[in-house]
Amino acid sequence: MEKNYKMIAKTFFGFEDVLADELRNLGAMRISKGVRSVQFEGDKGFMYKANLCLRTALKILKPIHSFYVRSEKDYYQKLYEFNWQDYLSANQTFAITATLQTELFSHSQYVALKAKDAIADAFRNATGNRPNVDVLHPDVAFHIHIQRNEVIVSLDSSGESLHQRGYRLATNIAPINEVLAAGILLMSGWQGQCNFLDPMCGSGTFLIEAAMIACNIPANVHRKEFAFERWNDFDANLFNVIFSSCIKKIREFNYQITGYDKAPSAVAKAKENLKKAELSDYIQVSQKDFFTTEKDNKQEPLHIVFNPPYNERLQVDTEQLYSAIGSTLKHKYPNTEAWFITSNLEGLKHVGLRPTRKIKLFNGKLESRLVQYKMYEGTKKIHKLENNEDKDN
Known part of the structure; x- marks a missing residue:
C-alpha cells in the first residue's frame, strides 16, 4: 500500500x-x-x-x-x-x-x-x-x-500550469484564466442548480468551466500530459484506474448554459472551444448584445457570471458600460443571481445597485473585485416581506 x-x-x-x-x-x-x-x-x-x-x-x-x-x-x-x-x-x-x-x-x-x-x-x-x-x-x-x-x-508533478486544460484552441483579447474562472464559479455557489448565463462570454471559458462543474467532469480531462508521467516511478496502471474512476462520476445536467457576445469573432472562437471540450450539447452561444436582451422566463432562477471588458484590455466608456450593466440586470433579469469580476473599481460606482458581496481577487496582476448582485422580482423590500410571510406560515 x-x-x-x-x-x-x-x-x-x-x-x-x-x-x-x-x-x-x-x-x-x-x-x-x-x-x-x-x-x-x-x-x-x-x-x-x-x-x-x-x-x-x-x-x-x-x-x-x-x-x-x-x-x-x-x-x-x-x-x-x-x-x-x-x-x-x-x-x-x-x-x-x-x-x-x-x-x-x-x-x-x-x-x-x-x-x-x-x-x-x-x-x-x-x-x-x-x-x-x-x-x-x-x-x-x-x-x-x-x-x-x-x-x-x-x-x-504538474508541469505546465494546471490552468492549461487542453480545450482552449482560440482566444479573444485577454481571456480569463481557466483556474480563475473555475474559482469564481465555485465561489459564486455554482453547482449546476439552475440555468446559467455568461452575457459577455468571449471565447467561452466561463461557459466551459460552468458545464464541467455542473457535469462533474474532471478539470483536466483534456490535458495531454502531466509531469509525473515522466517520473521513474510513474504507475500507468494506477493512473488509468484513477482516470476511469473519475470519468464514471460524470453526471447529467438538466438545465441550459447560454453565452452571449456581440462580436461575431468571439462567438466563433467560443464555439471552437466548446467543440474541443466536447460540450456543445450543453452550451448554446449566440451573437447578442446583452443590453438588448431580457430574461426568457422571469419566474425561473438564473445564475449569471461574467467578466466585462475594462480599460486595461479594451477601450470602453466606463460610466456608460457599468450603468448599462446595472440597468439591464435591474429591469430585464428578475429572480437572478449575478456575479462579475472587474479591476475597474471606479466603474463599480456607476452600476447603480448595491452589491450583496464584494470579494478581493487578482486578475493577473490587476487587483480586482468579484461582486454579487441579487435581482428580485419587484423590490427587495417586497421580497423580504414575502419571505417573512412564508416563514410565518
Missing part, C-alpha cells in the same frame, strides 16, 4: 478556502491553508487525482527536501550535497523554478541558476556526466521555495 506524503497545491490569492474544500471533497488528509497555497497529505494515486480533478489548483508540488540557509554559499553547498540521483539521472533533462519570500536573495532566476549549478556539479563529480537543462519540456521539474531562511525543494 502506498504511503501518504505531504504535498502543496498552489493557487491564486483568495481561492485558498475554495481549494481546501475541493481537496477535502476529493479525500485529502491533513489539510492546512497558506497564502496562495494549501498543504495536504495523500498517496501517489491521490496525487494523480489531484492533478486531474482540482479546478482551482495551478500546481501540485511534492516536497522532497528542506533545509535552512544563512548565505549564498550555504545554499549552494546544501543543494550540492543532496542526493539528486534518487529523482534524476544523468541522461535526463531537468528544469528549476523558484519563488522567494526572503531577504537573503533578491532574484528568483538567480536562485534557480545556482540550484542548476549545484545539481550539474554534483552529477559531474559523482558520475562524470551531467543532466541537461530543458526549460520547455523537462523530464523532471523541480521547484524551490525560500521563505525567510528555509529552503523547500519540491518535485513539480
